[in-house]
Amino acid sequence: MLGPGDVVAAVLPLRSADRSLLAVLAERGVVFYPPLSAQLMTRSKALQAMVLKEFMVPETHVVHARRDLVKVLARFQQQGISRLITKTDGSDCGLGINLWSSPEELFNAVSWRTGCGPSPYPFVVQPFLEGAKDIRVILIGDYKEAYERICSYSFRNNMHFGGSSSPAELDGRQEMLCRTVMEKARFPYAHIDLLVSPDGECFLSEIALNGGLKGARISAAECREKKERLRDQFIGALGPC
Numbered sequence: 001m002l003g004p005g006d007v008v009a010a011v012l013p014l015r016s017a018d019r020s021l022l023a024v025l026a027e028r029g030v031v032f033y034p035p036l037s038a039q040l041m042t043r044s045k046a047l048q049a050m051v052l053k054e055f056m057v058p059e060t061h062v063v064h065a066r067r068d069l070v071k072v073l074a075r076f077q078q079q080g081i082s083r084l085i086t087k088t089d090g091s092d093c094g095l096g097i098n099l100w101s102s103p104e105e106l107f108n109a110v111s112w113r114t115g116c117g118p119s120p121y122p123f124v125v126q127p128f129l130e131g132a133k134d135i136r137v138i139l140i141g142d143y144k145e146a147y148e149r150i151c152s153y154s155f156r157n158n159m160h161f162g163g164s165s166s167p168a169e170l171d172g173r174q175e176m177l178c179r180t181v182m183e184k185a186r187f188p189y190a191h192i193d194l195l196v197s198p199d200g201e202c203f204l205s206e207i208a209l210n211g212g213l214k215g216a217r218i219s220a221a222e223c224r225e226k227k228e229r230l231r232d233q234f235i236g237a238l239g240p241c
Contacts, residue, residue, distance in 0.1 A: 004029030007238065009231050011209050014043055033234050034209055035186040042209045045096075046089045046122040048185075055181050055204040057195065060126035069110060072125060073103035083128035088120070092208075099128060129203070133196040135168050137178050138216060140189040140226040146170045147215050165215030174202050181207060188230055 002008070002025055011034060014022070019040065026036050041047050046062045053060055059081065061072045076084065084106055088096030100106040110120055138145045146168040170178070178192050181204055191211030195203045213220055 002028070002030045007031045007033065007235065009033040009235055011042075012039060014039065031238070033231060034188050038185055038187045038209060041185055042187075042207070044089055045087045045091070045124050045206065048207060049087075049124045052181055052185060052204055052207070055177060057126045057129055057203045060124065062122055062124055064122045066111075069107065069125075073107055076103045076127070081127045083130070085126050085128050087124040087206075089122050089124070129195050129197055131198045134205070135170075135174070135194040135196060136165075136211070136215070137170065137174075137192040137194060138190075138211075138213075138218060138223070139178060139182065139192065140223065141230055143218070143226055144170070144175070145217055146174075147217075149215060167217075177202055177204065188234070189227055 006029075008025075008030060009032075012022075022032075022036055022040075026032065032039065041051065046064075049056060049060055049062045059076070059079070061068070063069045063072060076082075082102050084100040084103065086098050086100065086106065088098075090096070100109075106125070134149045136147055136149055147165045148168045150164050150166065174194060174196070177194070178190070181187075181192065182190050185207060187207060187209065189209070191208045193205035193207075195205045197203070213223060216223075218226075
């Protein structure tokens, strides 16, 4: 069993059953790189929303159970918020993102699924930001790249659903948001999705340690090399075993 002084320097393929074991190893003094919090967060949209909610679209909520859903949807109805986005925990490539035309539509769908299939909880729900730009940002050490993802026939702007890309320039405020999010979530490098509203407000959509590079200038090999260099620097800074 691993213990104090041991280092696990890899992004682990975590299953739900592994997470309790990792908590035990962390308590024993095992060092993880990337940090364990970042590894857990990169696989959980719900955890991201709990930790990084202040950077997301206002009224972003994590729904853990039916009582949460009732409370959140009532809040949306009181504020006149109709169109909603939900994000299934643990999904990627836009496959777990759904658009709802009203709180009642979402409530009915979740109620039906709860009685007829696997539990949908937890999931993230937030207002749909109409007309927002989808900006993918890659930050690895001193490497910085941003590009807009565009899909004219779907609200999902990612490349998996056939979107196209166009280079984008991060302004100082947007880069500061990304750096602040990385610091709070303890990501040594990141693939970050931003939502930029028509009036220029910028919000965090998601953050991950790894992400698709379709549309990016950097190649997969270059991306891997830069991340490995950061890993080696981290291990070197620990000193001799």
